[in-house]
Amino acid sequence: MTSLDTSTGLSTATRPEYLAGFGNQHVTEAVPGALPEGRNSPQRAPLGLYAEQISGTAFTAPRHDNRRTWVYRIRPSAKHGRYRRVDAGALLASPIGNPFPEPNRLRWDPFELPAASRTFVESLFTIGGTGDVRSHEGVAIHMYLATRSMDREYFVNSDGEMLMVPQQGRLRVATELGLLDAGPGEIVVVPRGIRFKVELPDGAARGYILENYGRLFTLPELGPIGANGLANHRDFLSPVAAFEDRDEDVVLYQKYLGNLWAADYDHSPLDVVGWHGNYAPYKYDLADFMAIGTISFDHPDPSIFTVLTSPSGRPGTANADFVIFPPRWLVGEDTFRPPWFHRNVMSEFMGLVRGVYDAKAEGFVPGGASLHTCFTSHGPDRETYDVASTIELKPRKIDDTLAFMFETRLPIIVSEQAMTAPNLQDSYDEVWNGIERHFGR
Ligand SMILES: O=C(O)Cc1cc(O)ccc1O
Numbered sequence: 001m002t003s004l005d006t007s008t009g010l011s012t013a014t015r016p017e018y019l020a021g022f023g024n025q026h027v028t029e030a031v032p033g034a035l036p037e038g039r040n041s042p043q044r045a046p047l048g049l050y051a052e053q054i055s056g057t058a059f060t061a062p063r064h065d066n067r068r069t070w071v072y073r074i075r076p077s078a079k080h081g082r083y084r085r086v087d088a089g090a091l092l093a094s095p096i097g098n099p100f101p102e103p104n105r106l107r108w109d110p111f112e113l114p115a116a117s118r119t120f121v122e123s124l125f126t127i128g129g130t131g132d133v134r135s136h137e138g139v140a141i142h143m144y145l146a147t148r149s150m151d152r153e154y155f156v157n158s159d160g161e162m163l164m165v166p167q168q169g170r171l172r173v174a175t176e177l178g179l180l181d182a183g184p185g186e187i188v189v190v191p192r193g194i195r196f197k198v199e200l201p202d203g204a205a206r207g208y209i210l211e212n213y214g215r216l217f218t219l220p221e222l223g224p225i226g227a228n229g230l231a232n233h234r235d236f237l238s239p240v241a242a243f244e245d246r247d248e249d250v251v252l253y254q255k256y257l258g259n260l261w262a263a264d265y266d267h268s269p270l271d272v273v274g275w276h277g278n279y280a281p282y283k284y285d286l287a288d289f290m291a292i293g294t295i296s297f298d299h300p301d302p303s304i305f306t307v308l309t310s311p312s313g314r315p316g317t318a319n320a321d322f323v324i325f326p327p328r329w330l331v332g333e334d335t336f337r338p339p340w341f342h343r344n345v346m347s348e349f350m351g352l353v354r355g356v357y358d359a360k361a362e363g364f365v366p367g368g369a370s371l372h373t374c375f376t377s378h379g380p381d382r383e384t385y386d387v388a389s390t391i392e393l394k395p396r397k398i399d400d401t402l403a404f405m406f407e408t409r410l411p412i413i414v415s416e417q418a419m420t421a422p423n424l425q426d427s428y429d430e431v432w433n434g435i436e437r438h439f440g441r
């Protein structure tokens, strides 16, 4: 059971416990007997709790897509006052208001943590996005740069599920359905409509967020790879039930169609004592990803590194992919091993959790980011090309590195605030300067 340590402001279940399996039908009680047996909605729910269903897909979605969870809570979540609109700060939604979206290649130095006190929600800074939050297509890309734990503030996103990629500092994500701890090297996904707050065990935290307005993230098809590999089902962890029994005035912030609204509650909205279902937050340790690459020649397309995908409805063409470049062995013979020069109809936003990325010798650093929107020419910088095209090819382990890519079929539009941010590099194009002509020489 969770309570709140008033001295630290942290939820104090000593250590979160988890239930394994992507999209599984989980069953969990923080207090024995909290779940009714044999039915979802008895005349009176056990222990004086209220039953409530949270539907993450249409009631009638096909069985293999259908997501819903039944929660048994101290009070129904309906018990709150009227929402009032509040300032959303640097948190924006698609379509991003930029009359002249650029085809330029863009790169940012690390986004710095503010000196001021900012909760996770207050710190959200939107770099860009695509599609339209109102029609549930596309994504938004944000940084969080938090310096204060949320305490009496809770958050719910009606617009999209949030895939968080911690880069610095751990997060404790206290949700309606239980607690998740995650640090750099792990990800957390909080589905649309699930209430939560973010606490900072290390006092501050920085990371990236892919907000997915489209179809829920799922595991990619494996095709000829077979029944196993890449991200395996059993490594996705959802929390066991844990609740706050807190009769105090608190505020719930709700992001709704890009704006931020606030409603008062006289109790914690994280008051679910037991739940069952398959619509739940989850975490995943990226070290569990089984990476596949060539054992003969040629660098495969990076789709082999897809952890999660949000299908668009167009065959094989994602609304959003989350792709990682983890530590791995490079053994390709007579092969240019780093990412090749390329242009891509899909748009590519990249971040770095740790180490160095194998396509860029310099300038792409942890906490920073790059964007290659659709059909922009990119690939190895000059230094990387010179080394990788001439080096003697022995098996080599790329270690201590973790880059990732948010990829989408729609062109990514950068916000004005990210285009004018002081950490936007003004000389990124120069990394390809000095690439020499060899033909005919
Ligand atoms: O641009 C990038 O660095 C990402 C990327 C990596 C790769 O190995 C192949 C294609 C690609 O877009």
Ligand SMILES: [Fe+2]
Residues within 6 Å of the ligand: 342, 344, 348, 372, 378
């Ligand atoms: Fe690329």
